[in-house]
Amino acid sequence: MPADDSREQLLTRAISTPSPCSTPSPAPSPIHPKPNKHSIWPIVVLLVLVHLSTVLYTLPLNRVVELRLCQEHYERLNQSLIAPDATIPEKLCKIDDVQRKLAWLQGIMETTMVVCDFLVTIPFSFVAERYGISVVLWCNLTPRAFMSAWAIAVGYYRHLLPTQAIIAGPFMNVLGGECVFQSTVFTLTSALTSDYAQRASYFSYISSTSYVVSFMGPTLAAFTLSKNLWLPFWLNIALLTCAVPTIKMLPRTRKAPIKTLTSAETGSEEADEAGPLLGETDLSHHRYSNAFETHPDRFQSIPHVVRKMVHLVTGRRNFQILLCSFFLTALASSDTKLLVQYISKRYEWTFAKAGYMLSAKALVNFTLLAIVVPRIIQASRSSKAVHGSEINLNILGAEISILISVAGVLCVALAFKFWMLLAALIVYALGSALPVFTMSLVKSPLIALAHSDTQDFSIVMLTKTLGSLVGAPFMAVLWVYAIKLGGFGLGLPYFVSACIYLIAVFVVARIKV
Known part of the structure; x- marks a missing residue:
């Protein structure tokens, strides 16, 4: 998995939503402590450690797998000039046979990670309810550390482990991946205070942390990779080890009883739609019961979650169109x-050089998202010319952003010089x-129902996760075929991506104001 974070992931963290993943962690409603300006910092430190460790894993992993494949390739050809245990120069590994196999393995690993994370998101939300958020976070650190240790083992002990064994690492995501982690962090952050302004500032801290790590991470990964192939993985494990005591420093929140519906027929439909996605409140009778007493098997709630999601999408045309665009x-x-x-x-570059390019891209993301766009939105909202037209502004902004993405991916596909790639x-x-x-x-009146923000965002993130789930193997297949074509054909995944973005433009244009 490359070091560059997907734009969707980065921006999802920037939006102050109840949860940044497909299903929010339905952690019990905490009793909010008094705002404490120091209580957010353990969460920020945890984010830095975990996000930085992720970047230090994804970029060097490409080189480890490529090196193993490259060694096998030249051994099959009986290249006498290359010793069996020699570290082959990276430039010699950019041949088509090696790169196609690398693409297949990376595509399988990426798909496996997304699938495992997707499957355990709801079960881990129940674990958070019963055993606490700290248990979820400790479980989440385990696969991250294991995958780095496994990459070292597969890369170093080449006579004991086949190259394909690297695929076993992502299966550890059954203990929680990025989606579970982000959901837990946002749950903790929202529980720090009941004050809206204070909570917004806390989410701003988290977003800024993500921006900084996305900017600095690839550079650090590239620098350490150029010094020693295994150094980034050991730093990854060290950072995750430091994260363990950090979890103990996280603010404590007391657990309150889970509010559940004692009978599906006693609550009103409005109350059902207003309640949390995985926990409902019977407002008409004010009867609350513990979730584990009412439902010995909490996993029976999963079909109810699915039915509720379908109910919230049915009949909302604009919401359906927006989900298609997501x-x-x-x-x-x-x-x-x-x-x-x-x-x-x-360009026959080393992965370290490619990492520096990703940092340049992240710098543009940081400037745009942290400075430019917020000021444009603030200025437009204070302008009388567009006062009351926020919906039109958002639709126009979405269409322009997608069109810019179309131009960007086409430029990436057509760039054959360094300066052209940088501009692209x-x-x-x-x-x-x-x-x-x-x-x-x-969140606009055009889409949202009364008190449906939590459910709507959950459905949105589920849709985006499904898009990524389809996109990972699809792009891997395109990339393998692109390597076979060669030349301008290498840009095939980006040509296809441009076509998909164009379809998204027409989809967004169908939203009726």
Whole structure:
């Protein structure tokens, strides 16, 4: 998995939503402590440690797998000039046979990670209810550390473990991946205070942390990788080890009883729609019961969650159209997972050099999302010319962002010089403001029902996760075929991505104001 975070992931963290993943962790309603300006910092430190460790794993992993495949390739050809245990120069590994196999393995690993994380999101929300958030976070650190240790084992003990054994690492995501982690962090952050302004500032801290790590992470990964192949993985494990005591420093929240519906027929339909996605409140009778006493098997709630999601989507045409756009853009943005391999193969660069390019792209993302877009939105809202037209502004902003993404991916596909690639990445990064406008539409009167924000965002993130789930293997297949074509054909995944973005433009244009 390349070091470059997908634009959808980055922006999702920037939106102050109840949860940044497909299903929010239905952690019990905490008793909010008094605002404490120091209580957010353990969460920020945890985010830095975990996000930085992720970047330090994804970029060097490409080189480890590539090196193993490269060694096997030249051994089959009986290249006498290359010793069996020699570290083959990276430039010699950019041949088509090696790169196709690398693409297949990376595609399988990426798909496995998303699937495992997706499957355990709801079960881990029940674990958080019963055993606490700390248990979920400790479980979440386990697969991250294991995958780094496993990459070292597969890369170092090449006579004991086959290259394909690297696929076993992502299966550890059954203990929780990025979706589970982000959901837990946002639950903790929202529980720090009941004051809206204070909570908004806390979410701002979290978003800024993500921006900084996305900017600095690839540079650090590239620098350490250029010094020693195994150094980034050991730093990854060290950072995750430091995260263990950090979890103990997280603010404590007292558990309150889970509010559940004693009978599906006693509550009103409005109350059912207003309640949390995985926990309902019987407002008409004010009867509360503990979830584990009412439902010995909490996993029986999963079919109810699915039925409730379908009910919230049915009959809401604009919401259905917006969900289609989320799916399409998540599918199209899956091409960012290929950037490191694409840059390395097309220009015969080392993965370290490609990492520096990703940092340049992240710098544009940071400037755009943290400075430019917020000021534009603030200025437009204070302007009398567009006062009361926030919906039109968001639709226009979404369409412009997608069109910029179309231009960006086409430029990436056609770039055959360094300066052209750098300009293309900058243009592509300018389209990263898309979720700012689409997420705002979710909360607009055009889409949202009364008190349905939590459920709507859960459905949105589920849709985006499905888009990424389809996009990971789809883009891997396109990339393998692109390597076979060669030349301008290497840009095939980005040409297809541009077409998907164009379809998304027409979909967004169908939203009726």
